[in-house]
Amino acid sequence: MSDPQTFTTTVLGTARIGRNRELKRATESYWAGRIDAAALHDVAATIRRDTTADLIAAGLDSIPVNTFSYYDQMLDTAVLLGALPPRYDDIADDLDRYFAAARGNADVTPMEMTKWFDTNYHYLVPEIGPETTFALHPEKVLAELAEAVAQGAPARPVVIGPITFLALAKAVDGGAAPLGQLDELVGVYEELLARLADAGADWVQIDEPVLVTDFAEGLPGLAASVYQRLGELSARPKILVATYFGDAGASLAALAGTPVEGIAVDLVRGSVESVAAVPALARKLVVAGIVNGRNVWRTDLDAALATLGTVLGSVGSLAVSTSCSTLHVPYALTAEEGIDDNLRGWLAFADEKFTEVATLAAALRDGREAVADRFEASAAALATRADDPRLNNTSVRERLTAITTADITRGDAAQRAAEQRARLDLPELPTTTIGSYPQTGDIRKARADLRAGRIDDAQYLTQMRQEIADVIALQEKIGLDVLVHGEPERNDMVQYFAEQLDGFLSTQNAWVQSYGSRCVRPPILFGDVVRTAPMTVDWITYAQSLTDKPVKGMLTGPVTILAWSFVRDDQPRSASAFQIALAIRDETVDLEQAGIGIIQVDEPALRELLPLRDADKAAYLKWAVDAFRLSTSGVDDGTQVHTHLCYSEFGEVIGAIAELDADVTSIEAARSAMEVLDDLNAIGFSNGVGPGVYDIHSPRVPSTDEIVESLRAALKAVPAQRLWVNPDCGLKTRGTAETVASLNNLVAAARSARESL
Ligand code: GLN
Ligand code: ZN
Numbered sequence: 001m002s003d004p005q006t007f008t009t010t011v012l013g014t015a016r017i018g019r020n021r022e023l024k025r026a027t028e029s030y031w032a033g034r035i036d037a038a039a040l041h042d043v044a045a046t047i048r049r050d051t052t053a054d055l056i057a058a059g060l061d062s063i064p065v066n067t068f069s070y071y072d073q074m075l076d077t078a079v080l081l082g083a084l085p086p087r088y089d090d091i092a093d094d095l096d097r098y099f100a101a102a103r104g105n106a107d108v109t110p111m112e113m114t115k116w117f118d119t120n121y122h123y124l125v126p127e128i129g130p131e132t133t134f135a136l137h138p139e140k141v142l143a144e145l146a147e148a149v150a151q152g153a154p155a156r157p158v159v160i161g162p163i164t165f166l167a168l169a170k171a172v173d174g175g176a177a178p179l180g181q182l183d184e185l186v187g188v189y190e191e192l193l194a195r196l197a198d199a200g201a202d203w204v205q206i207d208e209p210v211l212v213t214d215f216a217e218g219l220p221g222l223a224a225s226v227y228q229r230l231g232e233l234s235a236r237p238k239i240l241v242a243t244y245f246g247d248a249g250a251s252l253a254a255l256a257g258t259p260v261e262g263i264a265v266d267l268v269r270g271s272v273e274s275v276a277a278v279p280a281l282a283r284k285l286v287v288a289g290i291v292n293g294r295n296v297w298r299t300d301l302d303a304a305l306a307t308l309g310t311v312l313g314s315v316g317s318l319a320v321s322t323s324c325s326t327l328h329v330p331y332a333l334t335a336e337e338g339i340d341d342n343l344r345g346w347l348a349f350a351d352e353k354f355t356e357v358a359t360l361a362a363a364l365r366d367g368r369e370a371v372a373d374r375f376e377a378s379a380a381a382l383a384t385r386a387d388d389p390r391l392n393n394t395s396v397r398e399r400l401t402a403i404t405t406a407d408i409t410r411g412d413a414a415q416r417a418a419e420q421r422a423r424l425d426l427p428e429l430p431t432t433t434i435g436s437y438p439q440t441g442d443i444r445k446a447r448a449d450l451r452a453g454r455i456d457d458a459q460y461l462t463q464m465r466q467e468i469a470d471v472i473a474l475q476e477k478i479g480l481d482v483l484v485h486g487e488p489e490r491n492d493m494v495q496y497f498a499e500q501l502d503g504f505l506s507t508q509n510a511w512v513q514s515y516g517s518r519c520v521r522p523p524i525l526f527g528d529v530v531r532t533a534p535m536t537v538d539w540i541t542y543a544q545s546l547t548d549k550p551v552k553g554m555l556t557g558p559v560t561i562l563a564w565s566f567v568r569d570d571q572p573r574s575a576s577a578f579q580i581a582l583a584i585r586d587e588t589v590d591l592e593q594a595g596i597g598i599i600q601v602d603e604p605a606l607r608e609l610l611p612l613r614d615a616d617k618a619a620y621l622k623w624a625v626d627a628f629r630l631s632t633s634g635v636d637d638g639t640q641v642h643t644h645l646c647y648s649e650f651g652e653v654i655g656a657i658a659e660l661d662a663d664v665t666s667i668e669a670a671r672s673a674m675e676v677l678d679d680l681n682a683i684g685f686s687n688g689v690g691p692g693v694y695d696i697h698s699p700r701v702p703s704t705d706e707i708v709e710s711l712r713a714a715l716k717a718v719p720a721q722r723l724w725v726n727p728d729c730g731l732k733t734r735g736t737a738e739t740v741a742s743l744n745n746l747v748a749a750a751r752s753a754r755e756s757l
Pocket of ligand 2: 434604644645646647668728729730
């Protein structure tokens with residue numbers, strides 16, 4: 001058992017979907033009615049037990065519990081605090097109520113989902129209104145604590161903290177900012193701590209990642225008062241406040257001034273100087289997040305040990321940890337095959353990271369010599385990284401050095417519009433779609449068959465071409481003006497490109513949870529990016545050969561490819577973004593040469609990478625915009641560049657959207673009416689714009705009348721020459737019948753609106 005006074009090795013949390021995505025399968029089976037709740041609980045209990053056993057075996061002396069979740073930790077916290085929205089109150093069964101909040105059911109809408117800080121994990125957004133009351137429901141955390149203790153684990157319950165919970169919540173029912181209810185909520189945490197103490201917990205970890213952000217005013221002050229109050233409780237476990245995803249800045253001193261016993265700091269994204277600058281940390285346990293919990297690279301153990309040595313001088317005691325939960329990385333490198341030895345040697349997934357934590361702690365305790373072999377092995381593996389030619393492609397690097405402003409600048413926008421109008425001869429209020437058409441069972445089966453070797457490349461090609469021909473014929477029949485090929489050949493809008501570009505590794509089993517039961521396998525960007533051959537030209541030109549209408553080429557933009565991959569840590573992200581941008585640029589030029597007159601470069605992730613601190617935002621937006629412009633400025637003025645952004649709350653990125661300088665920007669405005677257009681007008685945006693006229697996230701077919709209505713509203717803000725008519729996102733998740741019906745109505749609405757121009 002651990003020394004209850006302190007501990008030396010831990011992680012802030014772990015994945016919970018299961019090494020083989022057992023939880024995904026089980027929850028989906030439960031939702032489909034194929035298994036009952038007891039069977040689902042069994043799978044969950046096994047995952048928890050295995051995880052705890054793995055952490056014990058790795059040698060960690062404090063083990064996080066309650067980091068398991070059937071769906072999401074913020075939803076769990078809403079349950080813990082009795083703060084589920086009241087619309088689920090009538091659902092008697094706990095599990096069904098929980099899943100109704102997560103996913104909705106026939107009667108109630110789900111809670112909203114959004115990205116967890118700047119990761120690709122999505123959490124459910126708590127809803128806090130004037131009527132919201134809080135009440136403690138500690139069953140889950142107590143049960144998981146008891147379970148781990150019974151297993152012999154030095155268990156440390158983990159909960160999301162009150163500041164983070166409220167700062168990430170949204171105000172509903174006309175309520176003020178949820179943080180206004182902090183005082184009341186802290187009372188529930190007081191009760192929780194008492195219950196955990198009764199249950200024998202030595203430590204509790206309270207996660208406050210919001211303290212590394214500028215999401216709200218006065219966060220350090222809130223940290224000081226909340227943790228002063230919780231710290232003053234007489235019967236409570238020792239408190240570890242965990243900050244992660246960045247530097248806690250002023251909140252670090254605020255926390256250090258309270259009675260809490262421990263503070264976790266992110267030393268991957270945060271700085272050692274911040275720790276050294278807080279003298280009060282000399283009385284605290286600092287949990288040093290030195291092993292990167294959200295990227296896949298092997299830790300440079302000697303550098304890490306040196307950093308820990310520095311920290312050691314300014315803190316009371318020190319524990320080694322990952323920088324955040326390993327929720328964000330795959331389970332085990334050993335589950336991957338076919339990675340060359342060099343590259344494999346540079347990587348560390350969760351299992352390997354646990355070992356790194358233990359190794360570093362052993363070196364601190366017993367000296368580096370005691371674990372010298374592990375240090376040497378690690379250093380030897382990393383040494384090959386420096387001179388691997390794949391990380392140093394001279395031609396790409398020289399090309400980038402030579403880039404000038406002229407290379408990221410197109411001709412005058414009005415001039416371009418005139419040239420494009422003459423070339424494309426489109427009607428006013430042109431109709432189009434965002435790219436993908438329904439990914440039917442046949443399409444998915446063909447891809448699976450190809451992977452399994454049941455069909456060969458030629459058969460696959462024939463089938464995909466047939467899909468494209470069908471989608472082109474369908475669009476002609478519907479009467480759309482700008483057609484697309486439908487993206488049947490793409491498994492995923494990032495992976496499709498990553499698989500074809502040098503510098504990316506695609507994995508087989510490296511799944512991470514995206515939300516609920518949904519998992520993704522982000523490609524690993526490990527080297528310099530080189531496009532060795534055109535990636536989309538054959539498909540698009542084939543589609544174009546079938547019709548006289550213009551077919552829009554379809555590419556994913558550099559920021560989105562970067563955002564949805566694990567990226568190299570040996571150069572700034574901007575450098576990688578520019579390399580990807582060059583590859584996309586070459587593709588646009590090839591498409592243009594092949595006679596394609598319209599090319600869309602999707603950037604749905606532009607806003608996602610926005611830094612957590614205000615001071616860092618301008619620099620990010622600058623390089624993100626430049627990367628997009630680098631990818632799209634290689635074509636002539638007569639080639640029409642579209643972009644697509646998957647959201648309508650532009651807020652801080654609206655200026656950047658204008659600076660992308662796409663000829664046409666389609667946005668997800670169906671649900672927020674036409675406010676977006678007013679916002680764009682307010683900043684003088686004068687290029688083409690397609691605010692989605694219906695919401696593709698629902699199977700509902702919009703009527704012609706309602707689309708006409710929304711076009712009329714839009715025409716008040718934007719002249720017909722600039723207004724495009726399109727759904728608000730790609731159609732890949734929709735069924736064919738509803739898609740055809742919706743698009744028929746969309747075209748009818750555009751025609752009717754044109755008549756009254
Ligand atoms: N072109 C993509 C599609 O239609 C865009 C998807 C997205 O915006 N996420 O599917
Ligand atoms: Zn979209």
